[in-house]
Amino acid sequence: MAAEIQPQPQDRKPCLVSKIEAFQDVVSTAVIIPKEDGVISVSEDRTIRVWLKRDSGQYWPSVYHTMPSSCTCMSFNPETRRLSCGMDTGTVCEFVLSEDYNKMTPANTYTAHQGRVTVVLFVLEMEWLLSTGQDKSFTWHCSESGQQLGMHRTAAWVTGLQFDVETRHAFVGDQSGQVTILKLEQDSCSLVTTFKGHTGNVTALCWDPVQRVLFSGSSDHSIIMWDIGGRKGTAIELQGHNDKVQGLCYASHTRQLISCSSDGGIVIWNMDVARQETPEWLDSDSCQKCEQPFFWNFKQMWDSKKIGLRQHHCRKCGQAVCGKCSSKRSTIPLMGFEFEVRVCDSCHESITDEDRAPTATFHDSKHSIVYMHYEPTTGCLLTSGTDKVIKLWDMTPVVS
Ligand SMILES: [Zn+2]
Numbered sequence: 379m380a381a382e383i384q385p386q387p388q389d390r391k392p393c394l395v396s397k398i399e400a401f402q403d404v405v406s407t408a409v410i411i412p413k414e415d416g417v418i419s420v421s422e423d424r425t426i427r428v429w430l431k432r433d434s435g436q437y438w439p440s441v442y443h444t445m446p447s448s449c450t451c452m453s454f455n456p457e458t459r460r461l462s463c464g465m466d467t468g469t470v471c472e473f474v475l476s477e478d479y480n481k482m483t484p485a486n487t488y489t490a491h492q493g494r495v496t497v498v499l500f501v502l503e504m505e506w507l508l509s510t511g512q513d514k515s516f517t518w519h520c521s522e523s524g525q526q527l528g529m530h531r532t533a534a535w536v537t538g539l540q541f542d543v544e545t546r547h548a549f550v551g552d553q554s555g556q557v558t559i560l561k562l563e564q565d566s567c568s569l570v571t572t573f574k575g576h577t578g579n580v581t582a583l584c585w586d587p588v589q590r591v592l593f594s595g596s597s598d599h600s601i602i603m604w605d606i607g608g609r610k611g612t613a614i615e616l617q618g619h620n621d622k623v624q625g626l627c628y629a630s631h632t633r634q635l636i637s638c639s640s641d642g643g644i645v646i647w648n649m650d651v652a653r654q655e656t657p658e659w660l661d662s663d664s665c666q667k668c669e670q671p672f673f674w675n676f677k678q679m680w681d682s683k684k685i686g687l688r689q690h691h692c693r694k695c696g697q698a699v700c701g702k703c704s705s706k707r708s709t710i711p712l713m714g715f716e717f718e719v720r721v722c723d724s725c726h727e728s729i730t731d732e733d734r735a736p737t738a739t740f741h742d743s744k745h746s747i748v749y750m751h752y753e754p755t756t757g758c759l760l761t762s763g764t765d766k767v768i769k770l771w772d773m774t775p776v777v778s
Pocket residue numbers: 665666667668669670699700701702703
């Protein structure tokens with residue numbers, strides 16, 4: 379009998395290839411220039427710099443521009459080489475880079491916000507410049523005329539922004555932990571819905587326009603995958619970080635989600651597996667296995683004269699169970715639990731070794747990540763850290 383051939387998950391390990399240092403302060407955003415060995419960085423140290431890889435293998439600045447205040451965020455469009463930089467003062471400054479990336483020419487300036495610009499996003503197809511600020515507003519400007527087209531008040535400071543060109547939906551993640559979905563028109567917008575799933579701030583958003591899936595990362599260490607295109611409204615949790623999630627990138631050609639956290643962790647999730655939603659937690663006065671009452675159930679405690687027990691929940695079936703009936707722990711990778719969680723004894727028996735096969739790999743970037751960017755054409759990943767260093771990683775698959 380022929381041996382069964384198991385499809386090998388692609389083993390992609392971030393391999394450190396370069397470091398860019400020389401910053402006086404943290405690099406708030408940096409992007410890899412596709413089809414060019416280059417990086418654009420904007421920093422709290424007020425500089426906008428373009429770095430090109432020289433024959434020595436080192437990155438040297440070809441553009442070094444100092445702004446009047448800190449650069450807080452940036453959006454770069456490779457087709458037009460347009461760079462939109464959000465400032466601490468509330469303005470967004472636009473530049474155009476020359477074809478050889480040796481020169482940067484100022485274009486528009488937008489007085490977009492009253493306080494620090496938190497996210498900026500240029501949408502070429504619409505000629506729109508979307509931005510959010512600490513003044514709790516979301517604005518969009520026409521990038522041709524420079525005119526403000528519309529504005530929407532947000533519940534809290536916005537920390538993540540994504541846009542779907544086809545349907546003109548904006549996904550706005552904020553510090554209250556919710557994601558607001560707005561439908562944008564030329565000069566107005568309407569609220570479609572809000573997603574509430576995180577217990578901490580939304581720190582990163584990533585939209586995959588092909589699968590029509592939105593990923594949100596949070597300071598609560600979790601990632602939620604909102605399956606918008608699936609029309610079932612499923613929300614799948616991904617638990618694989620021990621600290622605040624700081625960045626999310628989806629590599630559509632390999633169907634992998636790359637996430638990073640402030641403890642330096644990089645997790646590569648295989649999204650080519652059918653994942654399941656986590657169950658709703660059931661409420662019960664007594665353990666749903668052994669029927670022992672929980673400690674707050676005074677009436678039943680009195681009637682049966684038993685000492686109450688603490689209520690726990692099995693992460694697999696959602697049942698309220700006592701500690702004795704849920705003494706074991708297990709990973710449940712297909713439910714997004716890459717770390718061991720509480721499961722009831724019967725669920726523990728039902729989870730096979732095959733079920734426990736991890737669907738993610740874990741790596742250490744060795745710096746506290748504040749920003750991450752992935753360039754699919756080169757398979758290169760960029761991380762920027764609180765150590766004021768940019769690290770470049772080769773993510774090309776290792777054939778095992
Ligand atoms: Zn029990």
